[in-house]
Amino acid sequence: MKSLSVLELSKLYGINRQTIYNHINKGILSKNSDNKIDFSEAIRVFGEPAKKQDVKEPVKIDSPSSAEVLLLRQQIDMLKNQLSDAKDRESFYQNQIETMQRLLEAPKANMTTFTDQEQPQANAAQVQSAPDTDDPKHDGLTTPEQTENKRIPVPEHVEPEPEKRGFWSRFFKPYG
Incomplete structure (x- = not known):
C-alpha cells in the first residue's frame, strides 16, 4: 500500500x-x-478523502532544501557578477600598466643629464664673450669646441659634525 x-x-x-x-x-x-x-x-x-486526488501525485512542499538551492543560486549569480567585475578591473589595470611602460620607454628628446645642462650654458657664455671675427673657421651657426671644463675647487678644511647627544646627556653632560 x-x-x-x-x-x-x-x-x-x-x-x-x-x-x-x-x-x-x-x-x-x-x-x-x-x-x-x-x-x-x-x-x-x-475515511475516504473528500477530494478525489490521486495519491500517487506528488505534493509540492517548500522544503528547506529548495530554499537552500534558491539561496545557493543567488550566491552563484552574485559570485559570477563579482568575477566579471574583477576581470574588467584586471584588464583595465593591465592596459594602464602597458601604457605606463610605453611612456617610460619612449625616447626623451628634450631631456638632458645634469652634466649636459652645464655645458650649453658655458658654451653660450663663450660664444657671447668671444667675437666671431677673429676665428676664420667659425661661421656663427655652430658653437665652437669647448676647451676644458673648469671645476670649482672644494675646500680641504671641513668641520666635523658635532657628536650626537641623547636626551639625558643634554641635561647631565656639559658641552665640550
Whole structure:
C-alpha cells in the first residue's frame, strides 16, 4: 500500500498536521518504521478523502532544501557578477600598466643629464664673450669646441659634525 507523510496526509484530507500528530500520540493512528502513515490506516481513521486526488501525485512542499538551492543560486549569480567585475578591473589595470611602460620607454628628446645642462650654458657664455671675427673657421651657426671644463675647487678644511647627544646627556653632560 502507499505510504504518506504527515504533510501529504494533512493536504489530502484538509486537516491540520497537529490533529494527525495528536492521533498518533493517542494511538489512534500508527506510523511505519520510516515515519510514514499507510494510506489504508488513514482511510480506517479518517475515511475516504473528500477530494478525489490521486495519491500517487506528488505534493509540492517548500522544503528547506529548495530554499537552500534558491539561496545557493543567488550566491552563484552574485559570485559570477563579482568575477566579471574583477576581470574588467584586471584588464583595465593591465592596459594602464602597458601604457605606463610605453611612456617610460619612449625616447626623451628634450631631456638632458645634469652634466649636459652645464655645458650649453658655458658654451653660450663663450660664444657671447668671444667675437666671431677673429676665428676664420667659425661661421656663427655652430658653437665652437669647448676647451676644458673648469671645476670649482672644494675646500680641504671641513668641520666635523658635532657628536650626537641623547636626551639625558643634554641635561647631565656639559658641552665640550
